[in-house]
Amino acid sequence: MASAAATKQxxxxxxxxxxxxxxxxxxEHIRLALxxxxxxxxxxxxTEGCIADVLAFxxxxxxxxxxxxxxxxPPILRHGDLILNxxxxxxxxxxxxxxxVPDADQYPGGQYRVNGxxxxxxxxxxxxxxxxxxxxxxxxxxxxxxxxxxxxxxxYVKTRLPKFLGYFERVLESKVSGDGPWLYAGQLTYADLVLxxxxxxxxxxxxxxxxxxxxxxxxxxVFALHAAVKERPRIxxxxxxxxxxxxxxxxxxxxxxxxxxx
Amino acid sequence: MASAAATKQxxxxxxxxxxxxxxxxxxEHIRLALxxxxxxxxxxxxTEGCIADVLAFxxxxxxxxxxxxxxxxPPILRHGDLILNxxxxxxxxxxxxxxxVPDADQYPGGQYRVNGxxxxxxxxxxxxxxxxxxxxxxxxxxxxxxxxxxxxxxxYVKTRLPKFLGYFERVLESKVSGDGPWLYAGQLTYADLVLxxxxxxxxxxxxxxxxxxxxxxxxxxVFALHAAVKERPRIxxxxxxxxxxxxxxxxxxxxxxxxxxx
Numbered sequence: 066m067a068s069a070a071a072t073k074q075x076x077x078x079x080x081x082x083x084x085x086x087x088x089x090x091x092x093e094h095i096r097l098a099l100x101x102x103x104x105x106x107x108x109x110x111x112t113e114g115c116i117a118d119v120l121a122f123x124x125x126x127x128x129x130x131x132x133x134x135x136x137x138x139p140p141i142l143r144h145g146d147l148i149l150n151x152x153x154x155x156x157x158x159x160x161x162x163x164x165x166v167p168d169a170d171q172y173p174g175g176q177y178r179v180n181g182x183x184x185x186x187x188x189x190x191x192x193x194x195x196x197x198x199x200x201x202x203x204x205x206x207x208x209x210x211x212x213x214x215x216x217x218x219x220x221y222v223k224t225r226l227p228k229f230l231g232y233f234e235r236v237l238e239s240k241v242s243g244d245g246p247w248l249y250a251g252q253l254t255y256a257d258l259v260l261x262x263x264x265x266x267x268x269x270x271x272x273x274x275x276x277x278x279x280x281x282x283x284x285x286x287v288f289a290l291h292a293a294v295k296e297r298p299r300i301x302x303x304x305x306x307x308x309x310x311x312x313x314x315x316x317x318x319x320x321x322x323x324x325x326x327x
Numbered sequence: 328m329a330s331a332a333a334t335k336q337x338x339x340x341x342x343x344x345x346x347x348x349x350x351x352x353x354x355e356h357i358r359l360a361l362x363x364x365x366x367x368x369x370x371x372x373x374t375e376g377c378i379a380d381v382l383a384f385x386x387x388x389x390x391x392x393x394x395x396x397x398x399x400x401p402p403i404l405r406h407g408d409l410i411l412n413x414x415x416x417x418x419x420x421x422x423x424x425x426x427x428v429p430d431a432d433q434y435p436g437g438q439y440r441v442n443g444x445x446x447x448x449x450x451x452x453x454x455x456x457x458x459x460x461x462x463x464x465x466x467x468x469x470x471x472x473x474x475x476x477x478x479x480x481x482x483y484v485k486t487r488l489p490k491f492l493g494y495f496e497r498v499l500e501s502k503v504s505g506d507g508p509w510l511y512a513g514q515l516t517y518a519d520l521v522l523x524x525x526x527x528x529x530x531x532x533x534x535x536x537x538x539x540x541x542x543x544x545x546x547x548x549v550f551a552l553h554a555a556v557k558e559r560p561r562i563x564x565x566x567x568x569x570x571x572x573x574x575x576x577x578x579x580x581x582x583x584x585x586x587x588x589x
Contacts, residue, residue, distance in 0.1 A: 131502045134440050134511060137447045137494045147436045151446040153415070158439050174409045177420050178396050184413040185399045192454075200462045200475065202482035213462065213475050220464035232399045240393045249396060 080106035080159075083122060083141035086115050088315035089262070091152045091191070092140040097258040098156060100303040102163035110310065122150075153184050156255050165255040172250050182236065182248055182256035189229030190263035194270060195316045197221050197323060207320070215322060222274045222327040226267065230284040233260060237286035246286070246293040253297070260287070261294035266317030274327040342368035342421075345384060345403035348377050350577035351524070353414045353453070354402040359520040360418060362565040364425035372572065384412075415446050418517050427517040434512050444498065444510055444518035451491035452525035456532060457578045459483050459585060469582070477584060484536045484589040488529065492546040495522060499548035508548070508555040515559070522549070523556035528579030536589040 080099055084092030092110065099106045109115035121127040122136045128148045136150040142158070149155050157180055160166040167175040200217040201210040236248050243251025248260065264287060268275045278284060294300055303309055312318070342361055346354030354372065361368045371377035383389040384398045390410045398412040404420070411417050419442055422428040429437040459480040463472040498510050505513025510522065526549060530537045540546060556562055565571055574580070 125497055134444065134503050135494070135497045135501050136443070137451070137491075147439070149436075149439050149443055151443045154439055154443045154446055157419075157442065158436075174411075174420075177409070177411050177416055180419065181398070181411055181413045181416045182396065184416055189399070196458070196462075200458075201479050202486070204482065204486055213478070216475070217463050220466065224464070224466055229399075232397070235387055235397045239397050241396050 078145045080104055081143040082106060082108045082110075083115075083118055083143065084108065084110050084139045085119055086110040087310065088313045089266070089310045089317075090140075090315045091187075093262050093310070094152050094187075094255075094259050095140050095142060095155050095159070096303075096308070097262055097300065098159045098163060098165055098255050100299055100308075101253070101258060101297060102159075102165060103299055104163055108308070111308070153180065153187060156180075156183055156259065160255045165253070165258070167250040167252060167254065175250060178241075178249055179254045179256045182233075182254075183259045185229070185232065186256065186259045186263045189225065189232070190260075190267060191316055193221060193225055193229075194267065197270075198318055198320065207318075211322070218323045218325060222271055222325045226271070226274060226327065227278070227283070230264075230278070230287050233287050233290075234284045237290065246290045248290070253294075257290060257294060258300075261291050261300075264288070264291040265295075266312070269312050270317040270319060271324060271327075272319075273324050277326050340407045342366055343405040344368060344370045344372075345377075345380055345405065346370065346372050346401045347381055348372040349572065350575045351528070351572045351579075352402075352577040353449075355524050355572070356414050356449075356517075356521050357402050357404060357417050357421070358565075358570070359524055359562065360421045360425060360427055360517050362561055362570075363515070363520060363559060364421075364427060365561055366425055370570070373570070415442065415449060418442075418445055418521065422517045427515070427520070429512040429514060429516065437512060440503075440511055441516045441518045444495075444516075445521045447491070447494065448518065448521045448525045451487065451494070452522075452529060453578055455483060455487055455491075456525075456529065459532075460580055460582065469580075473584075480585045480587060484533055484587045488533070488536060488589065489540070489545070492526075492540070492549050495549050495552075496546045499552065508552045510552070515556075519552060519556060520562075523553050523562075526550070526553040527557075528574070531574050532579045532581060533586060533589075534581075535586050539588050 082092060082095055109118045119139050122141055125135055132146060133148040138150065140152055140155060141150045142155045149158055160176060160179060166179050169175060197218040198207045198214050200213045207214060236242060242248055245251055247253050248256050279288060344354060344357055371380045381401050384403055385400060387397055394408060395410040402414055402417060403412045404417045411420060422438060422441060428441050431437060460469045460476050461472060462475045462479040469476060498504060504510055507513055509515050510518050541550060
């Protein structure tokens with residue numbers, strides 16, 4: 066992607082992720098791309114005073130230069146002079162920088178197909194899951210929207226979860242997925258990493274529903290992709306390291322009353 | 328953006344939009360980009376039997392080739408051999424094709440900044456608005472989630488709407504917005520068109536809240552951008568034409584009980 070090269074960032078410049086500590090969150094998609102590529106990066110989640118770093122962007126004192134736009138929310142990636150936010154946007158940039166999209170000459174338009182797959186996974190298996198415990202307001206506690214949360218979760222587990230897993234199963238069955246466990250062009254792209262993290266989070270939040278789907282033999286290719294990403298040598302080492310945050314009060318949370326079978 | 332050129336689509340090939348009839352919806356963002364650029368395009372919303380065209384993609388009988396991935400939901404854009412979905416993904420492609428992003432040599436990384444702005448507008452001023460009338464399930468009627476809808480809307484109008492309008496006001500105040508009414512680099516990009524449509528929809532759905540904000544002089548640059556897009560010659564002609572769909576039962580709906588002042 067020549068446009069990424071046009072940002073004049075050297076691949077030797079380390080990446081810097083600005084994100085909340087103590088949960089995987091949307092920042093996790095950025096970490097997985099950097100880890101799979103073996104990229105050199107720092108992560109505010111592991112530095113003291115990191116909440117102030119995040120707030121500086123949200124409240125507008127950062128970025129303080131004349132080339133980057135104000136940013137609304139983390140995750141935020143700094144690479145040299147370039148500062149970006151929005152998870153799928155950062156992934157689009159990293160996909161080109163870290164060769165996590167297919168070669169553009171061999172697969173014309175491939176970066177758009179990968180972007181489309183990542184956007185759909187984030188919509189259906191991350192944003193919609195967050196709304197299961199926060200259907201009314203992100204500004205209220207879960208405890209203040211439990212009734213609505215249960216109602217939304219009942220629908221999510223019954224209709225939305227199988228819809229999106231079914232969509233990705235269909236992609237994996239299609240000819241464009243190619244040989245092997247990946248979504249597109251027979252090679253690992255950042256869309257596979259995004260789907261891995263989404264499925265991983267869903268397994269944590271809805272273990273009963275996922276166990277039932279697996280017992281019934283549903284979506285075998287999606288679960289095989291999850292297992293295949295987990296065994297990538299760099300990802301495996303990362304998941305076992307303290308750099309991997311534990312699930313807590315982020316997107317994917319375990320509440321017994323929301324652990325429905327579907 | 329060399330990657331767009333690499334799709335080997337000629338700019339002379341007309342674009343084809345696959346979208347539901349009878350509402351602006353997310354397809355409207357695609358239409359506005361095509362209209363502003365004066366591009367040649369067809370739109371299923373104005374063809375007989377278009378619902379079958381949309382369903383063919385959702386149900387998987389389209390795309391029937393070996394190069395495009397299965398697609399989850401409209402809007403869908405076909406350009407020559409390339410078939411894409413996901414609104415921000417289609418806009419990313421069109422931005423490069425139709426010169427609705429700044430020159431990459433002059434503004435390195437500009438396409439990522441524009442993509443980030445568009446994603447944030449779609450998140451905060453379109454997706455979150457849709458959830459005001461559908462907080463529990465897209466599969467249920469509004470009438471079956473009215474109580475929850477009112478509760479969500481109270482929060483949206485009071486906290487989320489000013490948050491996102493405030494964010495874009497901050498972008499427009501920043502140096503990177505440049506001279507004139509636009510978000511980035513002193514020139515119209517597709518992010519301006521996205522923000523226009525979002526503000527336009529919000530004005531339709533929440534006229535009391537928007538009137539109050541305007542009375543109080545809040546977010547003047549955001550409302551000036553809306554007015555400036557509306558006066559672009561091609562957009563003005565489009566908005567007055569039958570190609571522009573009226574608001575109905577889509578993202579932006581008028582329900583008296585949700586028309587709160589905030």
